[in-house]
Amino acid sequence: MISRSIRRGTATAIKSVSSGISFRNISSGSLLLRCADSLGIVSTVSDVVTGNGWNVTSADVHVERTKLNPVATGSLDGADTFLCRFSFAREDNVSPKEVELFEKSLCSSVSSLRECRSDLLFDSGRHVSLSCGRSPSIVRHFGKCRVGLLLSKREHCLTHLLDRARWGDLDIDVSYVISNAYRPPSHPIRRYLDDANIPYHYVSTSEDSGEGSWEKEVRDIVARSPTVDVLVLARFMRVLSPSFLKWRPLDSIVNIHHGLLPSFKGANPYRQAYNEGVKLVGATAHFVTEDLDEGPILEQAVDVTTHGDTIRDIRIRSEALECGALERALRFVTENRVAVVGRRTVIFR
Known part of the structure; x- marks a missing residue:
């Protein structure tokens, strides 16, 4: 098992936005990513996050050595399993359209990763499931x-x-x-x-x-x-x-x-x-x-x-x-x- 953590300056969300189409007070969130291990995953996801105007405030990474124990850990093809929880934030107002584009960009990015399953959670409570080959699926629009x-x-x-x-x-x-x-x-x-x-x-x-x-x-x-x-x-x-x-x-x-x-x-x-x-x-x-x-x-x-x-x-x-x-x-x-x-x-x- 390997664990490593990447952190940089914390961004404080100053403003928030409220709209009538399920986006409320969105200024920060997290992405929990699971996929087959490969090179450049943190860089790929970070580029998408920053490219959409968000700041990556932390990226906590763990590689599960599933090749050593595929029965207990459920590996499908013998590859190690890469897991990461990204935290992100922004200081300006975010529109519903920007949130939708951000979700689609992340979905497109993770679709290229093998055996990928991920969950996107905003501080408004909006919960979106992202999986390989599927459009973003809304688990919860907002709230606790x-x-x-x-x-x-x-x-x-x-x-x-x-x-x-x-x-x-x-x-x-x-x-x-x-x-x-x-x-x-x-x-x-x-x-x-x-x-x-x-x-x-x-x-x-x-x-x-x-x-x-x-x-x-x-x-x-x-x-x-x-x-x-x-x-x-x-x-x-x-x-x-x-x-x-x-x-x-x-x-x-x-x-x-x-x-x-x-x-x-x-x-x-x-x-x-x-x-x-x-x-x-x-x-x-x-x-x-x-x-x-x-x-x-x-x-x-x-x-x-x-x-x-x-x-x-x-x-x-x-x-x-x-x-x-x-x-x-x-x-x-x-x-x-x-x-x-x-x-x-x-x-x-």
């Missing part, structure tokens, strides 16, 4: 990353994310909450969500509801609700089926597991850790795949435990870790900092 939250009984991750979002410390909009734990309208969580105009949906997952029926209900709620960029399993203690995962875009479901993966997968990781007498406990945020608790890891947090700790002690420590790990994972995703290479993630911090 839209999130749907799923949880069961434990509420610590939900309340933590809601608090961070309320104070502007996490750039997300929570569109709805789905839970398989019943909470009456008088419940504090329900009252908080009502005050914030966030819909709450209860879905029964009891045996009486029938196998698969609860997932169909969840899917119906997601389908008829406003489109979200990310579904977050904030301690949702049910396994989603392969058909549900295929229905969602790739790498658009994030889970927080209350254990330090790859150890202690599945149910009761607190008890598993206690029974094994481990000296470190932790939490793991990861993308959800068909393999239970084996998706690409986004963030982990650890703390020390001792022989004198009870399962309750471990749970209390772990829950604090879960909140922090999930928040940081979502921050990486919303700030265009995550690239997945096979089973691994590259996080540009």
Whole structure:
């Protein structure tokens, strides 16, 4: 693995522009690029950025040595994988036409790169996907990353994310909450969500509801609700089926597991850790795949435990870790900092 960083003077955006056709306050952004490694990629992209009137403020580069481990990293032709997160800014007003030309220029540039996939994110929230042989695809026109939250009984991750979002410390909009734990309208969580105009949906997952029926209900709620960029399993203690995962875009479901993966997968990781007498406990945020608790890891947090700790002690420590790990994972995703290479993630911090 090779990591290198190229930085130069930071440009401060002084002015912004607002228009009626989905461009709002665009003065800076980032491009997350993944392609087969070759010479001159940084130079090629930088020329396009500067040629369109933007200043490259940073270019963080990583080369994943996929030739050494093609199975684990998902290499298609044995080439190493080049990854880079470019940051850019400009100090003058930018028109919608200029933004469109910039996107098309970048798309044309990256189309010449092998196995290229890239994401362009502006500070207005405009998110554009650029891929080889395709026109720019608008993921989100503007605004914060839209999130749907799923949880069961434990509420610590939900309340933590809601608090961070309320104070502007996490750039997300929570569109709805789905839970398989019943909470009456008088419940504090329900009252908080009502005050914030966030819909709450209860879905029964009891045996009486029938196998698969609860997932169909969840899917119906997601389908008829406003489109979200990310579904977050904030301690949702049910396994989603392969058909549900295929229905969602790739790498658009994030889970927080209350254990330090790859150890202690599945149910009761607190008890598993206690029974094994481990000296470190932790939490793991990861993308959800068909393999239970084996998706690409986004963030982990650890703390020390001792022989004198009870399962309750471990749970209390772990829950604090879960909140922090999930928040940081979502921050990486919303700030265009995550690239997945096979089973691994590259996080540009």
